[in-house]
Amino acid sequence: MKLSADLKAFADRIGHSFNRPDLLLRAVTHASISSATRDDNERLEFLGDRVLGLVMAEALLEADVNASEGQLAPRFNALVRKETCADVARQVGLGEVLKLGRSEMISGGRRKEALLADAMEAVIAAVYRDAGFDAAKAMILRLWGDRVTTVEADARDAKTALQEWAQARGQTPPDYVELKRDGPDHAPVFTIQARLDDGQAEIATAKSKRQAEQAAAKALLDKVSQ
Numbered sequence: 001m002k003l004s005a006d007l008k009a010f011a012d013r014i015g016h017s018f019n020r021p022d023l024l025l026r027a028v029t030h031a032s033i034s035s036a037t038r039d040d041n042e043r044l045e046f047l048g049d050r051v052l053g054l055v056m057a058e059a060l061l062e063a064d065v066n067a068s069e070g071q072l073a074p075r076f077n078a079l080v081r082k083e084t085c086a087d088v089a090r091q092v093g094l095g096e097v098l099k100l101g102r103s104e105m106i107s108g109g110r111r112k113e114a115l116l117a118d119a120m121e122a123v124i125a126a127v128y129r130d131a132g133f134d135a136a137k138a139m140i141l142r143l144w145g146d147r148v149t150t151v152e153a154d155a156r157d158a159k160t161a162l163q164e165w166a167q168a169r170g171q172t173p174p175d176y177v178e179l180k181r182d183g184p185d186h187a188p189v190f191t192i193q194a195r196l197d198d199g200q201a202e203i204a205t206a207k208s209k210r211q212a213e214q215a216a217a218k219a220l221l222d223k224v225s226q
Helices: 005-014 021-027 042-063 069-080 082-091 102-106 113-131 133-144 158-168 209-224
Strands: 175-182 189-195 201-206
Touching: 005 021, 021 042, 021 113, 042 069, 042 113, 042 133, 069 082, 082 113, 082 133, 113 133, 158 209, 175 209, 189 209, 201 209
Parallel strands: none
Antiparallel strands: 175 189, 189 201
16 A cells, blocks of 8 residues: 555654554554454554653663662653653644544544553554564654653652652652643643642642642642652
């Protein structure tokens, strides 16, 4: 089979020429439009997650030969988490070429963070299956760019750091309360409050519940750490 013009342009953006174009087509096909004759990308996503993990683990070891496991683990998590994969997907315009069912398109599927992240992992697997580990590694390192070397030395997410702060002082883990949800279903905006046992609290707003929780946790951590 031949790639359509949009998929050919996408392949150019990620820097890989497919020997098996069907792999790329499968990688961008969401379950909402799959059929008996058209496979979705879920199995590729499963594989791509593992390929990405190996590449990032190796890259981090090479980037800092003196880092301990305790330092490497949070950096690794920051590089492979869904938000990062979705950022890379947006960077290469993956949302524009996704094959989605009508209901998923109406609900804004091309912009959904989880959907973009899953598809990015599927694309990684497609390159791996098409040309092997070295080709997949080269693409990942190219697309992730300086994220590997600029990831924060202590990349623990704010919720983890706040929980550790609270537990070290004999408090229970922070509570996260959804105060408000605005906007249409395909582009919601969440307002979350993070609160500690002692009553200290901060509020943040973001386009996903997780991002809002993280932002609220960071604001509260900054407050109590002053």
